[in-house]
Amino acid sequence: MSETRILTLVGSLRAGSINRRLAEAAARTAPAGVDIALYEGLAEIPFYNEDLDVPGAVPAQAEALRAAVAAADAVLVVTPEYNGTLPAVLKNAIDWASRPYGTGALKDKPVAVVSASISPNAAAWAHGDVVKAIGVAGGAVVESASARFAGIGERFGQTHPAEDAEALTQLGATVHELVAAANGTLISA
Template identity: 75%
Template sequence: MSQTRLLALVGSLRAASINRRLAEAAAKTAPEGVEISLYEGLADIPFYNEDIDVEGKVPAAAQALRDAVAAADGLLLVTPEYNGTLPAVLKNAIDWVSRPYGVGAVKDKPVAVVSASISANAAKWAHGDAVKALGVAGASVVEDAHLHFGTIGQRFVEVHPAEDAEALTQIAATVGTLVEAARGNLVTA
């Protein structure tokens, strides 16, 4: 069996964000034969604009994202919730990888969404908006792989998610389900 490559896109740009730590924990749970890379560079991508999305002239940062998504077997989105929705940086990433519409890098790509916030709501609004945008963009959203973490400001303030046995078990299950979808062993929505 060949290596399965998953790409994690984290919606918080803060270096020490708990959402980033959740993605790091996911990378640590990767089973043998699976590589999870955290994408660096979302902050460098200009806002989507059809005037600059021209063949041969796509901004380098946007093209790098498209190439990384195209090379991945599946995506793991980790999103906080900003003002009741997903962060602009993730929405922008989805917009870039959805183009050209119908054949973009995210088309038919298995995707799992992990949401986390300081509220007990667990960023479920951001999660819902991410799932909606991904579905419209043509991704294969793996509903069985969704995961929500609430009150992360209390739960993970002193402990990295990779050191929380329950969180690590939940993340490993999400990664495992996404891997099965990426390998074609699971029907996705």
């Protein structure tokens, strides 16, 4: 069996982001035969503009994102909540990966969403907006692979999520479900 490739898109650009650390912890839960890579470079992708999305002239950063999504067997999205919704950088990545409409790199790709916030709502609004945007973009959201983390400032302010057994269990379950969906072995409830 070939290796399963999961591409992770993190909605926070901050180097010390807890959302980024959750993505790193998720990567540590990958079983043998699964490669989880964090996509670097979301900040360099220009805002989606159909005038820029012209065959042969698509910005290199957007082409690189599309190629990375296309090469992945599944996508893991880790999102904070900014002003009650998903970060613009993440929405922009979804927009670029969704094009050309109907055949974009996200088309039918299994996607899991992990949301995290300092608030008690665990970034529920951002989570819902990512699920909606991925669905409209043609991605296959794996709801059973969802994970939500609340109060992350207190919970992970002094320790890495990889040092939190409960977080690792949740993230491991997310990865397991996403791998099953990518390999066509997910059993619906």
